[in-house]
Amino acid sequence: MKVAVVGAGPAGVRAVERLVAAGLSPVWIDEAPDGGGRIYQRPPPGLARDARTLYGFEARRATALHATLDALKPKVDWRPDTLVWHIRPEARTLHTLSRGRQVELAYDAAILCTGAMDRVIPLPGWTRPGVTTLGAAQIALKTQGCGIGQRVAFIGTGPLLVLVAYQYAKAGAEVVAVLDTTSFATKLRAAPGLMLGGATFAKGLYYTAWLRRRGIRIAEGVTPIAIDGDESGVTAIAWRDAAGREHRAACDAAGIGWGLKPEAQLADLARVPFRHDPVQANWVPVRDGAGRTPVAGIYLAGDGAGIGGAEVAEIAGARAALALLADAGKRIDPIETVTLDRRLATQARFRAALERAFPFPAHLARGIADDTLLCRCEGLHAGELRTAARAEAATGPASEVNRAKSFTRIGMGRCQGRVCGAAAAEILAAELGCGVAAIGRLRGQPPVKPIPIPAAVSAP
Amino acid sequence: MRLVRLRDASRPRITLTLEGQAIEAQQGDTLLTALLAGNAGHLRDSEFGDGHRAGFCLMGACQDCWVVVEGVGRVRACATLAAQGMEVRRG
Numbered sequence: 001m002k003v004a005v006v007g008a009g010p011a012g013v014r015a016v017e018r019l020v021a022a023g024l025s026p027v028w029i030d031e032a033p034d035g036g037g038r039i040y041q042r043p044p045p046g047l048a049r050d051a052r053t054l055y056g057f058e059a060r061r062a063t064a065l066h067a068t069l070d071a072l073k074p075k076v077d078w079r080p081d082t083l084v085w086h087i088r089p090e091a092r093t094l095h096t097l098s099r100g101r102q103v104e105l106a107y108d109a110a111i112l113c114t115g116a117m118d119r120v121i122p123l124p125g126w127t128r129p130g131v132t133t134l135g136a137a138q139i140a141l142k143t144q145g146c147g148i149g150q151r152v153a154f155i156g157t158g159p160l161l162v163l164v165a166y167q168y169a170k171a172g173a174e175v176v177a178v179l180d181t182t183s184f185a186t187k188l189r190a191a192p193g194l195m196l197g198g199a200t201f202a203k204g205l206y207y208t209a210w211l212r213r214r215g216i217r218i219a220e221g222v223t224p225i226a227i228d229g230d231e232s233g234v235t236a237i238a239w240r241d242a243a244g245r246e247h248r249a250a251c252d253a254a255g256i257g258w259g260l261k262p263e264a265q266l267a268d269l270a271r272v273p274f275r276h277d278p279v280q281a282n283w284v285p286v287r288d289g290a291g292r293t294p295v296a297g298i299y300l301a302g303d304g305a306g307i308g309g310a311e312v313a314e315i316a317g318a319r320a321a322l323a324l325l326a327d328a329g330k331r332i333d334p335i336e337t338v339t340l341d342r343r344l345a346t347q348a349r350f351r352a353a354l355e356r357a358f359p360f361p362a363h364l365a366r367g368i369a370d371d372t373l374l375c376r377c378e379g380l381h382a383g384e385l386r387t388a389a390r391a392e393a394a395t396g397p398a399s400e401v402n403r404a405k406s407f408t409r410i411g412m413g414r415c416q417g418r419v420c421g422a423a424a425a426e427i428l429a430a431e432l433g434c435g436v437a438a439i440g441r442l443r444g445q446p447p448v449k450p451i452p453i454p455a456a457v458s459a460p
Numbered sequence: 461m462r463l464v465r466l467r468d469a470s471r472p473r474i475t476l477t478l479e480g481q482a483i484e485a486q487q488g489d490t491l492l493t494a495l496l497a498g499n500a501g502h503l504r505d506s507e508f509g510d511g512h513r514a515g516f517c518l519m520g521a522c523q524d525c526w527v528v529v530e531g532v533g534r535v536r537a538c539a540t541l542a543a544q545g546m547e548v549r550r551g
Contacts, residue, residue: 129514379508
């Protein structure tokens with residue numbers, strides 16, 4: 001039986017672990033050179049910090065995952081530095097590109113563990129050098145020992161906001177402001193549900209208290225105004241506080257982010273149907289509790305199947321592997337599946353509370369000014385999308401998001417709408433007077449990321 | 461934009477060039493780190509005239525850190541390790 005696992009983050013590692021334990025030797029593909037996913041990404045050789053410095057409270061979990069990953073590599077067909085750029089479910093074929101070489105891989109079953117990226121709401125100045133996602137700010141520090149600047153502001157919402165600020169302050173950067181667009185009252189309402197998550201909730205409180213003790217400015221319920229700058233980059237961040245007063249803080253870099261969204265392009269190309277999840281405000285691929293999809297042979301786990309975080313990803317990876325094994329007629333331990341299912345159910349309740357504590361601020365996306373750059377790939381402003389949505393547009397109104405794409409090029413650029421997609425959907429929905437679920441979802445196209453043309457033309 | 465080296469900052473030095481100008485970097489740097497910690501300021505210009513770009517996601521998704529490496533072609537600076545003697549152009 002030919003099994004492929006795409007992704008070597010927490011979900012991929014635990015999936016492969018179960019497959020190997022059952023006597024299989026899957027093909028295991030990861031885009032990065034060394035696996036670990038974004039959360040447990042290791043620095044390149046030569047950078048020498050220990051796990052405690054790199055991963056903080058998550059050091060033990062990271063170390064355990066790395067040990068499993070490294071022990072599994074010789075037991076499988078390990079293919080790092082490899083991009084899966086297309087999947088054809090009818091032919092059960094993956095199209096991969098590895099160091100310039102195009103390779104097609106046949107599979108009987110595949111587990112896609114493709115992870116997530118930051119969800120972004122554009123604001124004036126957000127494309128300036130010196131502005132990155134929150135995840136990017138964290139990756140720069142974790143894997144390169146670098147801050148995105150010397151005096152850094154962070155704006156957005158979600159657990160990553162205070163965590164990154166804490167990590168920067170600890171590493172010696174000056175954190176000039178931590179600006180949470182979620183109000184304290186919203187978080188408080190979700191607090192009872194968050195207690196279920198125990199440690200995760202407590203860690204957030206710890207980081208916040210640590211920052212406050214050092215006199216670092218933390219504001220909640222803010223509205224972003226702009227990231228100002230000049231030729232050399234960022235010079236200041238401006239925002240409005242909960243009472244409507246305007247503030248400015250000088251800085252030379254800013255990290256922005258409003259939670260995460262699945263990197264689910266491969267599931268899309270595999271023709272897995274999607275549904276709009278109103279709690280996490282994301283389109284997510286349809287799967288059952290074990291990770292099975294309606295497409296034969298395709299299983300999903302981790303944040304790519306809907307945001308759950310690293311701890312959930314480990315459980316879900318193991319569970320998807322057990323589902324695959326059961327479907328293939330292998331004997332699996334029924335007690336283990338029940339245990340994993342129970343842990344996933346508990347985590348799902350906590351996750352729902354977390355999403356309620358840091359809801360996606362759709363109103364900020366809907367309020368993006370007409371002259372703000374919305375799509376950084378195609379140089380498209382919010383007003384151009386609004387114009388396309390209007391009935392009097394020459395093309396007729398863009399009544400759903402893929403029509404808007406063909407009329408305006410929104411989401412057609414090199415990132416394929418990964419960055420602007422969430423905000424663009426809100427703007428279009430507002431203009432059409434409906435919810436985001438009603439305007440549909442940007443369809444994925446191969447290649448999922450740009451590849452050199454010679455690699456593409458050799459494929460069917 | 462200037463990346464600031466906060467940790468692990470005393471690794472063996474390497475030298476590469478950006479548009480012919482020497483850039484001092486360190487072993488283990490990505491191209492993005494090497495260039496932006498080495499005062500390059502930015503990595504590319506928007507094709508639509510809206511200014512400089514210097515990457516955004518650092519995880520290979522946004523495609524806004526493209527540069528050209530002589531003999532290799534166009535690469536994502538965030539996902540490519542810098543090496544001694546690399547000749548780089550803005551992307």
